Amino acid sequence: MSVAPAPPKAPPHGSAPFGLHHRRLPRWAVPAVVVAAVAVAVALRGTGLLSGTAQLVLVAALLSAVGVVTVSATVEGGRHARNRLATALVGTAFLLALLPLLSVLWEVVANGIEKMTPYFFTRSMLNVGPLDDAGGLYHAMVGTLEQVGLATLIAVPIGLLTAIYLAEYGGGPLARAVTFFVDVMTGIPSIVAGLFVLSAWILTLGMNFSGFAGALALTILMLPIVVRSAEEMLRLVPNALREASLALGVPRWRTILKVVLPTSFAGIITGVMLAVARVAGETAPLLLVVFGFDAINFNPFQGEQSALPLMIYQENAKGLEFSFERAWGTALALILLIMALNLGARIIAYFYAPKNR
Amino acid sequence: MSRARPDTKTTSPLRSGSSTGAGDRVFRGLSRGAGIALLGIMAAIAAFLLIRGLSAIQGDSANFLTEQRWAPKDDPPTFGIAAIAFGTVLSSLIAMALAVPVAVGVALFISHYAPRRIAIPLGYVIDLLAAVPSVVYGLWGIRFLVPRLEPLHQWLGAHLGFIPLFEKSAAGSRTMLTAGVVLAIMILPIIAAVSREVFLQVPRDHEEAALALGATRWEMIRAAVLPFGRPGVISAAMLGLGRALGETVAVAMVLSPRNVISLHILNPEGNTIAANIANSFGEADDFARDALIASGLVLFVITLIVNASARLIVARRREFAGAAI
Numbered sequence: 001m002s003v004a005p006a007p008p009k010a011p012p013h014g015s016a017p018f019g020l021h022h023r024r025l026p027r028w029a030v031p032a033v034v035v036a037a038v039a040v041a042v043a044l045r046g047t048g049l050l051s052g053t054a055q056l057v058l059v060a061a062l063l064s065a066v067g068v069v070t071v072s073a074t075v076e077g078g079r080h081a082r083n084r085l086a087t088a089l090v091g092t093a094f095l096l097a098l099l100p101l102l103s104v105l106w107e108v109v110a111n112g113i114e115k116m117t118p119y120f121f122t123r124s125m126l127n128v129g130p131l132d133d134a135g136g137l138y139h140a141m142v143g144t145l146e147q148v149g150l151a152t153l154i155a156v157p158i159g160l161l162t163a164i165y166l167a168e169y170g171g172g173p174l175a176r177a178v179t180f181f182v183d184v185m186t187g188i189p190s191i192v193a194g195l196f197v198l199s200a201w202i203l204t205l206g207m208n209f210s211g212f213a214g215a216l217a218l219t220i221l222m223l224p225i226v227v228r229s230a231e232e233m234l235r236l237v238p239n240a241l242r243e244a245s246l247a248l249g250v251p252r253w254r255t256i257l258k259v260v261l262p263t264s265f266a267g268i269i270t271g272v273m274l275a276v277a278r279v280a281g282e283t284a285p286l287l288l289v290v291f292g293f294d295a296i297n298f299n300p301f302q303g304e305q306s307a308l309p310l311m312i313y314q315e316n317a318k319g320l321e322f323s324f325e326r327a328w329g330t331a332l333a334l335i336l337l338i339m340a341l342n343l344g345a346r347i348i349a350y351f352y353a354p355k356n357r
Numbered sequence: 358m359s360r361a362r363p364d365t366k367t368t369s370p371l372r373s374g375s376s377t378g379a380g381d382r383v384f385r386g387l388s389r390g391a392g393i394a395l396l397g398i399m400a401a402i403a404a405f406l407l408i409r410g411l412s413a414i415q416g417d418s419a420n421f422l423t424e425q426r427w428a429p430k431d432d433p434p435t436f437g438i439a440a441i442a443f444g445t446v447l448s449s450l451i452a453m454a455l456a457v458p459v460a461v462g463v464a465l466f467i468s469h470y471a472p473r474r475i476a477i478p479l480g481y482v483i484d485l486l487a488a489v490p491s492v493v494y495g496l497w498g499i500r501f502l503v504p505r506l507e508p509l510h511q512w513l514g515a516h517l518g519f520i521p522l523f524e525k526s527a528a529g530s531r532t533m534l535t536a537g538v539v540l541a542i543m544i545l546p547i548i549a550a551v552s553r554e555v556f557l558q559v560p561r562d563h564e565e566a567a568l569a570l571g572a573t574r575w576e577m578i579r580a581a582v583l584p585f586g587r588p589g590v591i592s593a594a595m596l597g598l599g600r601a602l603g604e605t606v607a608v609a610m611v612l613s614p615r616n617v618i619s620l621h622i623l624n625p626e627g628n629t630i631a632a633n634i635a636n637s638f639g640e641a642d643d644f645a646r647d648a649l650i651a652s653g654l655v656l657f658v659i660t661l662i663v664n665a666s667a668r669l670i671v672a673r674r675r676e677f678a679g680a681a682i
Contacts, residue, residue: 052508079573086575090470093462094479097549100542101486104497111500161391169385178392180668181399187596187664188402188657189603191631195653196402199409203646220398227395253384281490284605287635309492313606316496324500331493342488 037063115329150215159226194285211300217285229271266352410651451537495610555589595667
């Protein structure tokens with residue numbers, strides 16, 4: 001520990017007396033300094049030295065920081081001045097992190113809201129020319145729902161069984177290897193998952209681009225998330241429940257199916273929904289193996305499909321006024337879908353978590 | 358396989374019970390099979406990338422590691438990862454330089470500054486950043502951020518242009534810097550979430566001891582919180598780095614690519630492995646696709662190394678593992 005024992009009479013820095021009765025700034029001092037700084041910044045803009053809101057905010061923030069630190073250093077001493085500077089920096093960091101979130105959400109809503117019409121949700125992009133203000137996302141919505149649904153159908157059983165293996169049967173080198181590689185899988189870039197399906201399924205086995213190929217790539221991205229969350233949930237089940245069941249002579253597998261899984265069901269569903277929300281927005285793998293298609297294709301096993309993220313990417317790439325509008329509209333629809341999944345997961349987690357029963 | 362493991366929460370008497378019934382053997386075999394299947398998938402990913410990638414590298418007329426151009430359709434095919442691997446690392450480093458300080462600030466704010474009651478909702482709000490898909494960040498980046506960063510580019514180029522990093526010799530703001538900013542926003546939530554978990558685990562006694570000695574809040578954080586949290590923050594940063602290295606569409610949409618090794622982050626040039634795959638895939642023939650797979654193999658190896666080191670640091674402090682999704 002590098003905290004020096006501080007006797008009341010020896011201040012480490014600064015000239016202010018340090019002790020139980022040292023001087024502190026009154027509560028109104030900081031707001032007053034900030035108001036003064038904003039006033040100076042506005043006055044500077046009046047003289048034409050500053051342009052734009054961004055510069056105004058920046059200068060006001062800088063002036064207030066300098067002001068507060070100077071005032072604090074003269075009244076309270078250097079240590080408190082440094083403390084106030086740190087508080088200001090930490091608060092600024094938080095606001096700085098909120099800024100892009102608010103900006104992204106605002107831009108998506110503001111630019112996409114006018115596309116939220118029944119027309120946009122029930123039309124495909126078939127035969128929509130580059131300069132037409134027409135078309136919709138129906139085909140992409142069909143693709144996303146089918147691809148994500150198929151990926152869920154494949155990833156959940158494998159992931160859940162793996163989690164059961166790790167939590168209920170685990171132990172030994174195999175379980176350790178699986179745990180390690182689940183971690184490794186979490187870090188696989190989504191484009192690499194797409195390249196794998198491309199190289200194995202399409203180039204080596206000679207299959208065609210299809211929604212199912214996309215689902216395979218999404219499966220690889222979903223699997224580790226499902227395993228990790230399900231394993232954690234299974235480990236939360238109290239051992240007394242297992243012991244009670246086994247003591248009644250119920251075999252292990254029936255104990256797992258009838259006692260352990262139902263107890264952790266809500267948590268597992270939450271994890272699955274978060275995983276679905278995560279992969280529903282994936283673009284890179286779909287770009288490689290689904291390819292995008294303007295017409296409605298209900299069959300994920302044959303022919304190219306589209307997907308919401310893919311449509312955003314492709315509409316943006318067209319670089320025309322109406323295609324940007326469609327890209328924003330699709331982005332809003334995709335965000336609404338993902339937020340709904342996230343919200344649903346949180347609601348399930350909140351109301352049905354084992355500890356609340 | 359009926360060995361009991363003492364370190365799991367499930368106690369050994371439960372596990373050593375003989376599973377004799379047919380149902381038990383089947384169920385056990387199934388769940389074990391799923392685990393083995395998962396290992397198989399990982400092995401298959403490595404194997405297929407290796408086979409297809411190596412066959413492409415053999416057909417390369419240039420040195421795959423040192424060539425800057427990416428022209429697999431030329432005759433003879435000439436392609437290499439020097440420029441795109443450099444760009445991948447450069448954009449990720451910019452993202453790290455911007456994101457890590459802010460993320461640590463956010464984590465400190467939520468764990469030690471905000472009142473308890475609003476700290477948890479604030480954590481959710483930051484997690485929302487992670488729920489926004491990368492393609493939406495890409496769209497926001499190119500339509501909103503790129504025009505608004507234009508003045509910053511010109512200002513930096515005019516005033517700091519004497520530093521090679523900030524030399525601006527071409528117009529436009531679809532640059533490595535802008536790509537780095539978008540990446541920073543995308544990796545901020547994971548770094549902030551993991552750091553926050555670590556900061557919350559600092560022993561109460563350490564903090565109270567520092568405060569009792571008369572330390573200000575900032576001195577308490579420097580003396581008690583930051584030293585305790587350092588390994589966790591490092592591994593959080595590396596998890597974020599892993600994400601940034603592999604990010605595809607956001608970079609592909611924002612960056613105006615040119616395959617050169619260049620430190621001029623204010624010029625619209627440079628490219629990343631992932632963005633190069635997304636951009637070149639559309640007009641690639643079979644051989645060019647194999648070449649892209651070869652570059653994907655390199656990306657796979659780089660992210661593997663970064664993530665494995667992050668996990669090793671995490672594993673040394675087991676208690677952080679819960680937060681590292």
